[in-house]
Structures are given as C-alpha cells and as structure tokens.
Amino acid sequence: MNQKDFQAIYMLWLRQMKRFLRAKSRVLTTIVQPLFFLFILGFGFNIAVFPGMEGSYINFLAPGIIAMAILFSSMFTGVSVLWDKQSGFLQEVLVAPVSRLSIVIGRTLGGATIALFQGILIMIIAIALGVPTVSPASLLLTLVIMVLLSFTAVGFGLIVASKMHDFEGFESVMSLILMPLLFLSSMFYPVNKFLPDWLQVLSYCNPLFYMIDGIRGSFTGVNYVLPPLVDLGIILVLCIVIMGLGTYFFNKSEA
C-alpha cells in the first residue's frame, strides 16, 4: 500500500458516491422500499401476538429492516462489478497500476457508505416511531455491526459477480439464496423454543441471523438471543472470511 493506492481508493469511493447521487431512481427506491416494509408490514403485524416476544411488532421488526436495507444495498455494490464488466469500464480499472486489493477496498468503502447512510436513515425513522434504544454506547456498537454487515455483503456480492454468467444468474441468487437467508434470519418472527426444532437449527446456521440478532440486541435491547458482543465476534470472523474470498475471486477474474 502506498500513496497511489490510497488515491485510487479515494477515487473509487468518489465514483460510487457520484453515481449513487446521480441515479435519482436508485436513491428513491433504496430509501422508500424499506419504509414500505417498516410501515405496512410493521403496522399490519402489530395486532398479532407472537409467543415469547416482548414489546410491539414494530420494535421487533425495525432492526431487521435496517439489516435488510444494508444487505441489499451492499450486495448490489458487489454485484455491480458485473455492470462495469459489461460496460467495459472494469478493464480501465484493472489495467491501472494499483493493487487489486485497493480496488476491492475502494468499492467496499463506497458501498458501505451508501448502505450506512440508508441504515442510519431507517434507524432515525424507527426512533421517531417510538422504537426504544438502550444507550448511546450501545448505538455505537449497532453502527459497528452495520459496517461489518455491509462489508460482508459486498464481499458476498463480489463472489456472486465473479461466478455469475448472466442476468438470470442474478435472479436465481436473489430468490434461491437471499430470500431463504432473510426468512431464516429472525427478521420477521422471533426464533425461540416455540418454533419447530428444524427451523431453529436452520436459523442458527444462517450467518444473517447473528447480524440481525446483534443489531437487535445493541439497538433495541429486547428479543435478542445472544449477547451483542458474542454476535459481534461471530460477525467479525464471518466478515473476514467472506471479504477474503471476495478479494480472492475478484483477483482471479479476467476482463
């Protein structure tokens, strides 16, 4: 890593910011879509009673929505390598005399900035809706988990992009991998002893479960399964592994 690499990281980050702010429809979708979930799903299920759940359903749902917004946005950043591949711009990036690692870092930081912006926005709306918080220090932990979630999702997106052959491949990944992960993540319903055993086991095998559990534990402080710091440890390991794999696959890809 030298000065040139840092300048490249900054430039790749800046490019993502410019592109994001210029794509008005994307800005709108990414902000509005989670709000649909929060308001419609939140108020819709608010009348239901889940055994073993504390507080209102919106309080339970909000951490999951934050995680989902970050997950989608960051994955999009990773997968958008494919767009660059198609438009030919990836070649321009790959022949530049900067290390592949700084290209990955630049893209990841760009994606994480956008994702974090969305996550924080939902957080503020949730707090305005009366979702309880634990303490400022705890909120800081939430932010750390959000950043790690974002990094992991970008890494996952990079892996998908390097293995993906076409648009249909992207659809399959969304519906065959992402949807089950979301459904098993404790985002929509609490994972506890009232669930069938197999559903509990599957949930504990889901990396996303620990991310949402961590955000829930540190943000609202209710309905969580593991202590937030334990979640943090698991997430950290996951993040390093996935980012490592993502960098490896990106390194190997040809333009």
Added chain:
Amino acid sequence: MDIITTENLTKTFDGFTAVDHIKFSVKKGEIFGFLGPNGAGKTTTIKMLTTLLYPSEGSASIAGFDILKQRANVRENIGIVFQEPALDTELTGRENLDFHARMYGLSPEIRKKRIGEVLTLVDLLDKKDVLVKQYSGGMKRRLEIARGLMHSPKVLFLDEPTLGLDAQTRRAIWAYIKQLNKDEDTTIFLTTHYMDEADFLCDHIGIIDHGKIMVMNTVDALKKSVGHDVITLSCNDTATLHKRLEQESWISKITPHDSMLTLGVERGEEKIPVIFDIARTVNVTISSVDVRRPTLDDVFLYYTGRSMRMREQQVREAPNIGMKKPARFRLRWPKK
C-alpha cells in the same frame, strides 16, 4: 532494445485457440502494427500483454517486466485504448479523465494541465462537463483516446484506435500518434484492420490470421516482397488462364481470389499487352484489368491467400472464429 517480447504466447477459450503460439518482439521507440481481420486474435493478444487475460501457455515481457510475475510493474509502464468502450457513462468527460489521472497517480498540477491538453487535442473541451452517456459514438471514442494519452506511458496499446471515426478525426489522431511517438519516445503497439492506417503509421507490421503470425517485417519490405507492380484482372475462365500464366517466369506470384487473378510483376504497364496475347492463345477473354503499386492489401492477400474483405465475410458466417472473449460475458443489462 526490445521493449516487448513474447514467447509462444497462446490463449484458448473452451477448446478454440484464439492466439496460437505467437513469438515476436517490438523495438523501443517504434510504431508496431498488428494487422489482421476481425477475429484474428489481435484483441486477445493485447489483453494478454496488458495483464487483462492470463495466457493459456507461454509468456511475454514488457519493458523488462514479466506479464505473469510482475503484473503491477507492467501496468505502470503501459497505457491502453480499448477497442470496446470502457468509459463510465454516468460521469462527465472531465471526471473520466480525472479518474484515470488519479488511478495513475498524477500530481494535481499535471492532472489539470494534461486534462486541458488532451481535451483540446480531441476537440472536446467545450463538452467536458457533459455526462458521457450524452456523447455520440465518435465523441466517446475521442475521449477514450484522450484518456490513453493522459499519463504518457512507455508503451501505448491502441486497439483499433480509429474504428468508426470520420476521416477528419482519423487524420488528426494519426498525426497525434506520430507526434507522441516522436516527442515523448512512446513505443506504440496498435492493432488495426485498416490497411491505410497500418501503412501510414507503422514502422513494422505483423500480419495475423487465425491466431498465427503469417509474416513480420517493415511495411516497405513487405510491399517489395509482393512484386514491383500488381496486376489484377478478371476474365471468363480464371482456371485456364492461371494454368497458362504459371509457365511465365516473369510473373513472381499468381493468386486467384473472388474470380479474379492477381499477378506480381516488374514494369506492369508493359506486361498488359503480353498478358492479352497469352489470353487470346488459350481462348480466354479478359474483361477488366488494373495495374497499381502494391498495397498492404496485396501483402495480406499474398501471405494468407485471401483478401481481407473475404476473410471478414468468413468470420461473420462462422461466428465461433470471431469470438474475442467467452460468450458468458456478452450479456446486456436492460436499461432502466
């Protein structure tokens, strides 16, 4: 000194060999041209030399650095203008150049100065703050060439630099390529399927077809190898006339193509009456005849047995031959 050398450089895609054990070298400071029809393996070669593709076999070195083992050093010493557009269309022209300049670590003063210089050169200064997606095809191409020149590299790769440009812009770009080669001592490696371009720009050319180098030499030497003059004639019975003319020792080479015959001779204008006399003796009627100095087109015909135009037609009819990269990258994302 050789600035580019390759050793058995080979690339295969799913059993199809795009570049087949090629071996060549380019001297420092020259303009070297790879001439060949679409799908001959030109772009694949450039992509391997610029570290964008891994060779299936063999290796190469650029400015003394190995393209497999010292990839970062290679990238520092080269600049590329891609054949296919490689611009970020969501950014403005100036932003694309700025991106490039920073990726190559240019200082802020040089960055500013070069952006102004190259934009003036390609006549895009007044469009610099317009988003690239609003540029026309020719404008995009000009911007890409401007970008390739930004960081004054040791070796500049130009993949079909003037493809799809109007005559006036082509001339301007040719002049700048020459000037850059002379003033900044930049070695230029270009691929083209335009004979006039190779003729005008290149010191040395290599003719490539089906992934193999057919011949490599200076432009003049190649033209001389064809013959002093070239006679092209069409008649009602090429086979008979061909057979008869083969007995004449003053014809250096006869190539049949497109129901025509091309002959390499000395003092062509004096040979036309002789050919007519011979044709009459075998009862063949010549319908048209043309004498000219040899062009690179004749050189290509001489070494491959086909004219460039015919070769490109064949490639279009057999799409596999023209494959430049694996088909899986060829998807298009629907426009929003």
